[in-house]
Amino acid sequence: MTTAHAEAAGTLPHEPEKATLEGRNKVLAFWLFLGGESVLFGTLFATFLALRNQTNEGPSANELFHLPLVAAATFLLLVSSLTSVFAIQAMHRNKPALLRNWLLITVFLGLGFLGLEIYEFSEYIRHEKFGMTTSAFSSAFYTLVGFHGAHVAFGILWISVLIGQLARKGLTVITAPKVYVSAMYWHFIDVVWVFIFTVVYLLGKVG
Amino acid sequence: MAQAAQSLNPSPPLRHGHSVKRHTGLMDWITTVDHKKIAILYLWAGGLFFGIGGLEAILIRIQLIKPMNTFLDAQTFNELITMHGTTMIFLGVMPVIFALMNAVIPLQIGARDVAFPFLNSLGFWTFLFGGILLNLSWIMGGAPDAGWTAYTPLSTIQYSGTHGVDFYTIGLQIAGLGTLIGGINFLATIITMRAPGMSFMRMPMFVWASFITSAIILFAFPAITVGLVLLTFDRILGANFFETSSGGNPVLWQHIFWIFGHPEVYILILPAFGIISEVIPTFARKRLFGYSSMVFATILIAFLGFMVWAHHMFTTGLGPVANALFSVSTMLIAVPTGIKIFNWLFTMWGGQVRFTSPNLFAVGFIPTFTMGGVTGVMLASAPADFQFHDTYFVVAHFHYVIVGGLVSGLFAGLHYWWPKMFGRMLSERLGKWTFWTFIIGFHLTFFVQHFLGLMGMQRRVFTYLPNQQFDLLNLVSTIGAGLMGVGMLIFLTNIFLTSRKPADAADDPWGDGRTLEWTISSPPPEYNFKQTPLVRGLDAFWKEKTSGHTAMTPAEPVGPIHMPSATILPFLMSVGIFIAGFGFMFSRDDFGNAFMSFMFNNYLVTAIGLLITFGSMLVRSLYDDHGWHIEPEELEGR
Numbered sequence: 001m002t003t004a005h006a007e008a009a010g011t012l013p014h015e016p017e018k019a020t021l022e023g024r025n026k027v028l029a030f031w032l033f034l035g036g037e038s039v040l041f042g043t044l045f046a047t048f049l050a051l052r053n054q055t056n057e058g059p060s061a062n063e064l065f066h067l068p069l070v071a072a073a074t075f076l077l078l079v080s081s082l083t084s085v086f087a088i089q090a091m092h093r094n095k096p097a098l099l100r101n102w103l104l105i106t107v108f109l110g111l112g113f114l115g116l117e118i119y120e121f122s123e124y125i126r127h128e129k130f131g132m133t134t135s136a137f138s139s140a141f142y143t144l145v146g147f148h149g150a151h152v153a154f155g156i157l158w159i160s161v162l163i164g165q166l167a168r169k170g171l172t173v174i175t176a177p178k179v180y181v182s183a184m185y186w187h188f189i190d191v192v193w194v195f196i197f198t199v200v201y202l203l204g205k206v207g
Numbered sequence: 208m209a210q211a212a213q214s215l216n217p218s219p220p221l222r223h224g225h226s227v228k229r230h231t232g233l234m235d236w237i238t239t240v241d242h243k244k245i246a247i248l249y250l251w252a253g254g255l256f257f258g259i260g261g262l263e264a265i266l267i268r269i270q271l272i273k274p275m276n277t278f279l280d281a282q283t284f285n286e287l288i289t290m291h292g293t294t295m296i297f298l299g300v301m302p303v304i305f306a307l308m309n310a311v312i313p314l315q316i317g318a319r320d321v322a323f324p325f326l327n328s329l330g331f332w333t334f335l336f337g338g339i340l341l342n343l344s345w346i347m348g349g350a351p352d353a354g355w356t357a358y359t360p361l362s363t364i365q366y367s368g369t370h371g372v373d374f375y376t377i378g379l380q381i382a383g384l385g386t387l388i389g390g391i392n393f394l395a396t397i398i399t400m401r402a403p404g405m406s407f408m409r410m411p412m413f414v415w416a417s418f419i420t421s422a423i424i425l426f427a428f429p430a431i432t433v434g435l436v437l438l439t440f441d442r443i444l445g446a447n448f449f450e451t452s453s454g455g456n457p458v459l460w461q462h463i464f465w466i467f468g469h470p471e472v473y474i475l476i477l478p479a480f481g482i483i484s485e486v487i488p489t490f491a492r493k494r495l496f497g498y499s500s501m502v503f504a505t506i507l508i509a510f511l512g513f514m515v516w517a518h519h520m521f522t523t524g525l526g527p528v529a530n531a532l533f534s535v536s537t538m539l540i541a542v543p544t545g546i547k548i549f550n551w552l553f554t555m556w557g558g559q560v561r562f563t564s565p566n567l568f569a570v571g572f573i574p575t576f577t578m579g580g581v582t583g584v585m586l587a588s589a590p591a592d593f594q595f596h597d598t599y600f601v602v603a604h605f606h607y608v609i610v611g612g613l614v615s616g617l618f619a620g621l622h623y624w625w626p627k628m629f630g631r632m633l634s635e636r637l638g639k640w641t642f643w644t645f646i647i648g649f650h651l652t653f654f655v656q657h658f659l660g661l662m663g664m665q666r667r668v669f670t671y672l673p674n675q676q677f678d679l680l681n682l683v684s685t686i687g688a689g690l691m692g693v694g695m696l697i698f699l700t701n702i703f704l705t706s707r708k709p710a711d712a713a714d715d716p717w718g719d720g721r722t723l724e725w726t727i728s729s730p731p732p733e734y735n736f737k738q739t740p741l742v743r744g745l746d747a748f749w750k751e752k753t754s755g756h757t758a759m760t761p762a763e764p765v766g767p768i769h770m771p772s773a774t775i776l777p778f779l780m781s782v783g784i785f786i787a788g789f790g791f792m793f794s795r796d797d798f799g800n801a802f803m804s805f806m807f808n809n810y811l812v813t814a815i816g817l818l819i820t821f822g823s824m825l826v827r828s829l830y831d832d833h834g835w836h837i838e839p840e841e842l843e844g845r
Contacts, residue, residue, distance in 0.1 A: 021399065024399060025322040025323065025395050025399055028395050028398060028399060029322065029323065029391050029392070029394070029395040032391045032394050032395065032425055033391055035425055035426065036387060036391070036425045036426065036428070036429045037429070039425075039426050039427075039429040039430055040429035040430075040432060040433055043429065043430045043433040043434070043463060043466075044433055046463075047433070047437065047448065047459060047463070050456060050459055051448070051454065051455065051456065051459070054447075054453075054454025054455065054456075055454065056447065056453045056454040132440070132444050132445065132446050133444070133445040133446065133447065133453075134447075135447060135453055135454050136447040136448060136450070136453055136454035136455040136456070137454065138447075139437075139440065139441075139446035139447045139448050139455075140448065142446075143436070143437065143440060143446070143448075161825065161828060161829075165828070165829065169831075174831055178828070
């Protein structure tokens with residue numbers, strides 16, 4: 001039950017994210033938060049499923065989606081989840097330089113995903129006349145996928161800030177829970193994307 | 208422990224491992240992260256909104272005092288009923304629930320604070336700014352007027368063209384954020400911060416109720432977050448979620464609203480169940496009858512609460528199968544609730560019952576809430592509901608469970624824990640006056656509304672024609688509302704007079720305290736427990752008393768206590784969200800002023816607000832709070 005303050009100066013324990021009560025609280029509360037996030041995305045998915053065929057004479061999912069582009073985005077995001085696992089493994093082996101490198105790769109992969117998504121959205125708006133106001137389907141599509149995209153953007157900013165903190169403060173029992181929790185977040189938005197890929201894109205193509 | 212705690216001076220001049228800036232006055236309240244002070248903030252803010260909602264109710268009842276009354280016009284009446292419901296639920300009773308949870312939970316589990324003091328403060332300030340935003344609608348172009356449920360299409364831009372509903376969606380969004388943060392905080396606190404020996408099945412019932420409530424908050428509030436986002440997007444960005452002409456579906460709103468909204472009513476009532484389960488054993492001098500069945504009944508209610516939402520929508524046309532399923536699941540909830548009612552009765556059975564003011568409210572709660580439960584089962588029957596739907600019968604039902612149930616529970620809790628929160632006993636005589644005027648006024652107001660509803664009087668209509676047998680009952684109802692108002696005034700008088708008395712409440716002012724909060728001084732020192740207590744059973748303090756001890760056995764030696772630093776960041780974050788909300792709400796307006804239009808129409812105001820919020824988050828992340836220590840010498844008052 002030692003405090004973060006007391007351990008900050010000592011050597012790093014094996015699982016530094018759970019070494020202090022503050023760290024354990026943070027990890028637990030973040031699991032709870034992800035439970036709430038699941039309901040948030042669940043509601044968005046339900047909304048999308050209810051409205052996905054309401055195209056209002058605008059483009060339908062089948063006409064709109066190009067699976068190769070989406071597959072590339074999916075690949076980037078899935079790999080970024082793997083690299084964030086490598087980052088946490090590096091953290092557990094107390095290798096701050098390796099940790100930083102894997103986090104950097106994760107951020108770059110996330111940026112690549114986000115770039116592809118922005119390109120996709122702008123294509124839809126400019127060439128397909130498919131905007132927020134086109135149909136109930138378009139509103140549901142942009143809200144669901146856009147919410148996820150905003151989560152990715154926030155995650156990129158978050159992990160970038162953490163990379164900076166690691167450089168300045170080093171890997172300690174205070175910074176470790178932050179890194180661990182951001183990795184949990186990153187996996188979560190990856191899982192959400194798996195569902196989006198299935199429910200929005202695959203089902204849109206074949207359903 | 209009692210003697211030891213009293214010998215402590217709660218505020219000696221402090222010496223610290225780290226330097227710590229002590230704020231005073233207003234800055235102290237804005238920057239505090241102490242759960243006891245945040246509880247008081249929640250209480251005052253919730254009380255303020257409760258007062259506003261109560262005045263709105265009085266205005267509604269004055270309008271309905273006689274047929275064809277012209278006291279209010281239809282538009283004002285619509286705004287009043289909308290704001291009365293919204294204010295009371297989200298800004299009135301929920302903050303008072305959070306006040307009691309904040310004041311009591313850390314003390315009852317033997318903790319020095321909540322798991323996340325910073326988030327605790329953030330939750331309060333987002334709630335407050337959300338509430339302020341919502342209520343600013345009164346002076347900024349009209350309040351929301353689509354009912355507290357904001358059903359589409361009534362709440363869409365087409366039928367509700369003012370900014371009223373925008374204030375509703377954005378205000379509730381911000382306030383809801385605070386509630387969600389609070390829920391997660393209490394879950395984590397109860398899981399990880401319990402004193403040694405306090406297993407889950409030794410937790411006081413109020414802690415259990417708050418734990419389950421927080422879990423419901425966690426899984427219910429994100430649904431309304433999404434619902435409000437969708438409605439906001441429809442209204443401000445021109446999306447089509449609820450626009451039938453573009454393929455949208457207005458019933459979708461009802462589903463999303465009630466999949467949150469029904470669990471919400473259990474978020475409201477379970478803490479009241481918890482309070483009653485503390486007050487009744489204390490004043491019966493008996494342990495709670497059927498403790499474990501109480502725990503499991505609470506869990507069962509929470510679980511079932513998520514699968515009954517469509518009973519609000521029987522008349523929407525979901526079909527007989529859906530209606531039958533939701534009827535049955537709704538009626539099932541009567542079983543665990545009935546278990547609770549009987550457990551309270553059996554707790555009093557054979558006890559040495561003392562009718563103090565908290566216990567009066569608790570005992571008054573039982574029959575009143577049961578009546579609300581009975582009409583609930585009546586409403587659960589889908590065919591009958593086709594008759595009851597949207598009549599005063601429904602109004603009577605939910606006021607019986609929320610006012611007769613929850614508000615009675617809150618009164619019981621406030622009278623019970625007031626000495627612990629403020630160090631002063633409320634006047635028992637005035638407390639009993641509050642009870643009698645309140646409960647008689649309550650039944651006068653709402654009992655007759657059952658019959659008004661059965662006779663066909665529609666809710667949410669601003670007046671009615673004479674000679675439909677509505678006249679007398681409405682007059683009675685309005686008189687009752689006035690009497691409830693008198694009860695509230697007596698309560699406020701009680702608070703005022705008590706605040707002028709010396710703060711001399713004993714550690715265990717009721718003499719029969721069973722739980723850990725009564726082992727420390729009233730009000731507790733900022734670190735709560737000088738030594739974390741060792742818990743040896745359910746009703747930890749009572750167990751020590753019956754073993755002949757006067758104090759808890761400490762679980763640790765006296766040592767330095769680590770405290771979190773005060774911070775203004777939660778306040779700034781909430782200000783940022785508040786500004787961003789305003790900016791987004793007015794992003795489509797023409798201000799007739801080039802600068803204002805430029806700032807709002809380009810989302811610059813929104814951006815500034817978000818910058819403040821995210822900037823504060825960044826500062827919080829970059830600069831670690833090392834906190835500070837209270838050293839053992841200070842604890843001993845040396």
